[in-house]
Amino acid sequence: MMGLLGLLNKYVLPLGARRKRSNKRRSRLPKGFTLIELLVAIILAFLVLIPLFGLMINIMNTDHREQAKAASEQEIQVALDYISQDLEQAVYIYDADGLNHNSTDNPPGIKDQIPPIAKDSANCNDPYSCAPVLVFWKREFNQDVVPVTDTTSSQKDDSFVYSLVAYYLIEDNKTTNNSTEPHMAQIGRFQIKDGVRNPDDSNSYINEKDADIGRSPGFKPFDLSLTGTLKQKMDRWTNASEEYTARTDTLINYIDQDDNITASCATNTQQVPSTLVGGFYACVDSAITLAQVYIRGNALARIQERSKYNPSLGAYFPTASIQVQGRGLLDVQ
Secondary structure: OHHHHHHHHHHHHHHHHHHHHHHHHHHOOOOOOOHHHHHHHHHHHHHHHHHHHHHHHHHHHHHHHHHHHHHHHHHHHHHHHHHHHHHOOEEEEOOHHHHHOOOOOOOOOOHHHOOOOOOOEOOEOOOOOEEEEEEEEEEEEEEEEEEOOOOOOOOEEEEEEEEEEEEEEEEOOOOOOOOOOOOOEEEEEEEEEOOOEEOOEEEEEOOOOOOOOOOOOOOOOOOOOOOOOHHHHHHOOOOOOOOOOOOOEEEEEEEOOOOOOOOOOOOOOEEEOOOOOOOEEEEEEHHHOEEEEEEEEOHHHHOOOOOOOOHHHHHHOOEEEEEEEOOOOOOOO
16 A cells, blocks of 8 residues: 555656646746737738828829929920021921912912822821921031032032921821820921032032932922012922932920810911911911920820820920021022
């Protein structure tokens, strides 16, 4: 009997004590989260994080818009500066009558003598999508192109040639005149010019094949020997028989194409185009070689294609204008 009690005291009772001590240690360990507590924590996290994510996205979108707006404003100003320098050399600017009438109309015009109706010019061959806005003749300076009479001299004289310049509003993928679908619009520039004439023979050129001083295919000088006013003479201009090879190069993209723009032209000027087709138009007074040029951009189109004008976001449709009077000299001899 004493032997049995000794075994119990030695092995069984200490084991029970160890189990109690182990249970006490486990009871002191931290308990895990319940499912309800996890769900509550997740909901609270969503309630806090979702507004923060929304605020962050809104800040990023606003920043993108402001960057697009700044880029549009800068490009519009650069484009207007370029057009201004071009116009300062103008000797004659076509008004709406000169552009809208055909050369056989009475009064005449040059509608059928320039792209997109006359011949083919890359990027401007569809009358629905390419509308002439600013068309003028200018006197262009060419430096050191005419050989002097003294063949021993390496010096060359300067020369002037006449150029016909046209700025267009081009709307991509526009297929009808009454389309209301938003399109990407741009301003394109087309130019053809005379070659540098041979001083010894006015009917020939110094170097016809030189792209810098040669005559552009399709170019023909205007004829001031015709009867009538300067406007009547210029409106009767016709091109040469060759096909145009000059491209209509893009000057600026992201121009607003909204047809509901309200023009603001002085009473002594003509609005060109006479029916507005987008955010590029001019007010022209041909009698004094004066043009007021307006451009309205579409900064939102940089972020999302086919963005249409929205009055509440008018700040992202920057508008600028410039008035220029041509100072080119017209040789009437």
